[in-house]
Amino acid sequence: MRICDVFREGQWRFCRCRDRHIQSLVIEIRTFQLTLTDGRDEVLWKRGANDYGTKFNSSETWDQIMVHKETVLWxxxxxxxxxxxxxxxxxxxxxxxxxxxxxxxxxxxxxxxxxxxxxxxxxxxxxxxxxxxxxxxxxxxxxxxxxxxxxxxxxxxxxxxxxxxxxxxxxxxxxxxxxxxxxxxxxxxxxxxxxxxxxxxxxxxxxxxxxxxxxxxxxxxxxxxxxxxxxxxxxxxxxxxx
Ligand SMILES: [Zn+2]
Incomplete structure (x- = not known):
């Protein structure tokens, strides 16, 4: 799915869905304010708090998805x-x-x-x-x-x-x-x-x-x-x- 399919005239337009998980996902997405330009959709990899890039880097991505736990005593x-x-x-x-x-x-x-x-x-x-x-x-x-x-x-x-x-x-x-x-x-x-x-x-x-x-x-x-x-x-x- 492309973002321009569900975002038109400054509004998110999702089809109705009964699945509770998708419903909660839609609620999450609606909180994002979005301004579309005429550019193409692009997949970006998150590299840091506000840092995105087109190249996949496994260590940076791993660092983003792993849960940072305190070092255990043992x-x-x-x-x-x-x-x-x-x-x-x-x-x-x-x-x-x-x-x-x-x-x-x-x-x-x-x-x-x-x-x-x-x-x-x-x-x-x-x-x-x-x-x-x-x-x-x-x-x-x-x-x-x-x-x-x-x-x-x-x-x-x-x-x-x-x-x-x-x-x-x-x-x-x-x-x-x-x-x-x-x-x-x-x-x-x-x-x-x-x-x-x-x-x-x-x-x-x-x-x-x-x-x-x-x-x-x-x-x-x-x-x-x-x-x-x-x-x-x-x-x-x-x-x-x-
Ligand atoms: Zn024994």
Whole structure:
């Protein structure tokens, strides 16, 4: 439809329509005062508040249609420069409570107890870290990085990480070990579901420790003044355990 078909002699002229959505659209359109010239109709892309252009630019258009939301608090836990995407992704699913836990699969008629301890209601909060198996693992992995006794409660864990003021190295390691621990608890959970694994807390702890140390090495921390001491801090965090 062209604008000159529905706008004549300074008036909007729409056909009657029963559809409520179209009716409300028509009401919206009528509020626009319009002066037509003899020019041709032209499609323009909005680029800014009062800025239109004939060329389509995906980033400008995306910026126009996306809803600008405030950065969510937990984003600091999920995304940080020393993180690893596959660990961040599983952590993000955990934060959103989107992992396919037994509690969620109950809705599809497939209830499943906790594969670590047998608790009948396997929820996200149970896995991270109310479950005796995963909490024992978490205590081992986090060492003294928390600066306080870790709590099995999920919300308390996240809010502690976000609200206490940690030095740079501790804050990096705390988020890294949280993500790697969540990732391997979830991976072991899936392996147990398929009957392909039955690792002890100790075996899983060694694996997580190795992955974290690999990641620390990959940051080239010895060359970066802001990261120097990262490995020493990791070892210091677990001194009491050895
Ligand atoms: Zn359990």
């Amino acid at each position: 984003s600091k836990i999920v995304w940080f420069p020393q993180g690893v995407p596959r660990f961040a992704f599983i952590t993000w699913l955990a934060v959103k409570d989107r992992l396919a836990t037994g509690h969620r699969s109950r809705r599809w008629g497939q209830p499943q107890h906790c594969l670590y301890c047998g608790e009948p209601d396997e929820t996200r909060d149970h896995l991270f870290f109310v479950c005796p198996y995963t909490f024992t693992l978490w205590l081992k992995m986090v060492g003294n990085l928390f600066g306080t006794d870790p709590d099995p409660d999920w919300d308390i864990t996240l809010s502690t990480v976000l609200s206490r003021s940690y030095d740079r190295l501790t804050f990096i390691l705390l988020r890294l070990v949280l993500q790697v621990t969540i990732y391997f608890i979830w991976r072991e959970h899936n392996d147990r579901k398929h009957g392909t694994s039955n690792k002890t807390v100790e075996q899983l702890a060694n694996l997580i420790d190795k992955i974290v140390r690999n990641r620390i090495s990959c940051t080239k921390y010895t060359l970066n003044p802001r990261l120097q001491g990262l490995m020493i801090r990791w070892f210091a965090a677990h001194d009491t355990a050895h």
